[in-house]
Amino acid sequence: MSNLIVLGAQWGDEGKGKMVDLFSEKFDYVVRYQGGHNAGHTVYVGAQKYVLKLIPSGILRPGVQAVIGNGVVIDPAALLDEIAMLDKLGIAVEKQLAISNRAHVIFPMHRIVEKMSEARKDRTAIGTTSRGIGPAYEDKISRRGIRIADLLDTDNFRKLFAVMVEDKKTIADAFGIPWDLDTDALRTQYEGFAERIRPMVRDTSFLLRDAMNANKPVLFEGAQGTMLDIDHGTYPFVTSSSAAAGGACTGAGVPPTRIDGVVGVSKAYITRVGGGPFPTEDHTEMGERIRAAGKEFGAVTGRPRRCGWFDVPLLKYTTAVNGFDSLIITKLDVLDELETIPVCVAYKVNGKLTDEMPATNSEMESIEAVYENLPGWHCSTRGLTTLDALPAAARTYLDFLQEKTGVEVGCVSLGPERSETIIVPGSKLEKLLA
Numbered sequence: 001m002s003n004l005i006v007l008g009a010q011w012g013d014e015g016k017g018k019m020v021d022l023f024s025e026k027f028d029y030v031v032r033y034q035g036g037h038n039a040g041h042t043v044y045v046g047a048q049k050y051v052l053k054l055i056p057s058g059i060l061r062p063g064v065q066a067v068i069g070n071g072v073v074i075d076p077a078a079l080l081d082e083i084a085m086l087d088k089l090g091i092a093v094e095k096q097l098a099i100s101n102r103a104h105v106i107f108p109m110h111r112i113v114e115k116m117s118e119a120r121k122d123r124t125a126i127g128t129t130s131r132g133i134g135p136a137y138e139d140k141i142s143r144r145g146i147r148i149a150d151l152l153d154t155d156n157f158r159k160l161f162a163v164m165v166e167d168k169k170t171i172a173d174a175f176g177i178p179w180d181l182d183t184d185a186l187r188t189q190y191e192g193f194a195e196r197i198r199p200m201v202r203d204t205s206f207l208l209r210d211a212m213n214a215n216k217p218v219l220f221e222g223a224q225g226t227m228l229d230i231d232h233g234t235y236p237f238v239t240s241s242s243a244a245a246g247g248a249c250t251g252a253g254v255p256p257t258r259i260d261g262v263v264g265v266s267k268a269y270i271t272r273v274g275g276g277p278f279p280t281e282d283h284t285e286m287g288e289r290i291r292a293a294g295k296e297f298g299a300v301t302g303r304p305r306r307c308g309w310f311d312v313p314l315l316k317y318t319t320a321v322n323g324f325d326s327l328i329i330t331k332l333d334v335l336d337e338l339e340t341i342p343v344c345v346a347y348k349v350n351g352k353l354t355d356e357m358p359a360t361n362s363e364m365e366s367i368e369a370v371y372e373n374l375p376g377w378h379c380s381t382r383g384l385t386t387l388d389a390l391p392a393a394a395r396t397y398l399d400f401l402q403e404k405t406g407v408e409v410g411c412v413s414l415g416p417e418r419s420e421t422i423i424v425p426g427s428k429l430e431k432l433l434a
């Protein structure tokens, strides 16, 4: 049994939650390694819908140890809400969840700073989820952040908290931002949060290395997607963490040599929430049809997702960055009714074909997507459980994606539920899960 990273190959919302929940059955540990409650991972177990934000999707499997790694930023209020939501549904979260003592804490001050930054005329508005994610990571990198271990150490926490309040208030004052925080009440509230999470706080890096040494399989659950990665995504229209595969090792504190496989999750088309370049975006009625058929509205903010066509150059790029062993193609069923399906097979920048992903926003915006049109299949694929049962045009579509990206399609998802999934017999993915 392998240690596996499952992560987004596009701009997020690829269906990672569904796949991680499905695979969790075979793992002892499931770990989130970056991001925070900007993520929204939807899982259906029968008719019951769960939207997981901070807690790994593996929590829905009794006996699985869920881990929030050091690379995650935690808003304790959001975490406790999520725990309460799951508790109500009969999941014994406190028994199953370990929280890293090295993860950084999000405070309401981070949201104030973010709101200000997003509103400033001289700055690029990213279209963030407004959860304070970026400013919390800023504090981490600039070495003035407050970690979970600091939160649990009351004397130290009070000192660090006072400095953070002063810092953020200075910024708010400088930009004329209203400051309506009762910081004494806030400090007391966070001290209360500390006591509630204390029993779950651990050195999770130690926990995971121990697990790996005992040959217990670990599944790493990416949040966001590679094109939102702080280094490899469409900067500055990215999130503030390392969503790509490399982030799993730093964000969980495990050695790269212990990772056995990396799997990319991609929709059969593509979506994006928030601002930023999007070479295959479809602004026509076709884009609207996909949004309606795929129910493409954000799981966290409810914003309509921008929709477009499968982008081979983008997938080749995210494959190169992550070294995908296998691809999971989700939401193929959403294309069921289309007459023809465009797939972008190449990029032209300034009239010239290119194999590279441009680094600047202006070059990204100037990409001309070169398309090939594939025939649709005009029938429902929901509930099909073998590749042979798929209509020939759907198989051709999958073969085309596999051939053009150069990575095997190891799994196809044809609906939100666990059972609506085909794991390709003989695939590398099947072996990694065996």
Ligand code: GDP
Binding pocket: 008, 012, 013, 014, 015, 016, 017, 018, 039, 040, 041, 042, 043, 044, 294, 299, 330, 331, 332, 333, 334, 413, 414, 415, 416
């Ligand atoms: P994540 O952030 O990558 O976990 O993805 P989200 O949960 O934000 O968005 C994916 C959405 O698509 C969710 O509502 C899922 O229930 C749904 N979904 C996942 N796989 C499939 C699929 O194969 N077909 C359909 N129709 N819906 C799917």
Ligand code: IMO
Binding pocket: 008, 011, 012, 013, 014, 038, 039, 040, 041, 126, 127, 128, 129, 130, 131, 133, 134, 222, 223, 224, 225, 228, 237, 238, 239, 240, 273, 274, 275, 299
């Ligand atoms: P999951 O894990 C899709 C986007 C936001 C915005 C940018 C920065 O569900 O796939 P942030 O609040 O992170 O600073 O916002 O990143 N974004 C996501 N888009 N899925 C997500 O998570 C996202 N998390 C952040 O819309 O464009």
Ligand code: MG
Binding pocket: 012, 013, 014, 039, 040, 041, 042, 299
């Ligand atoms: Mg999501």
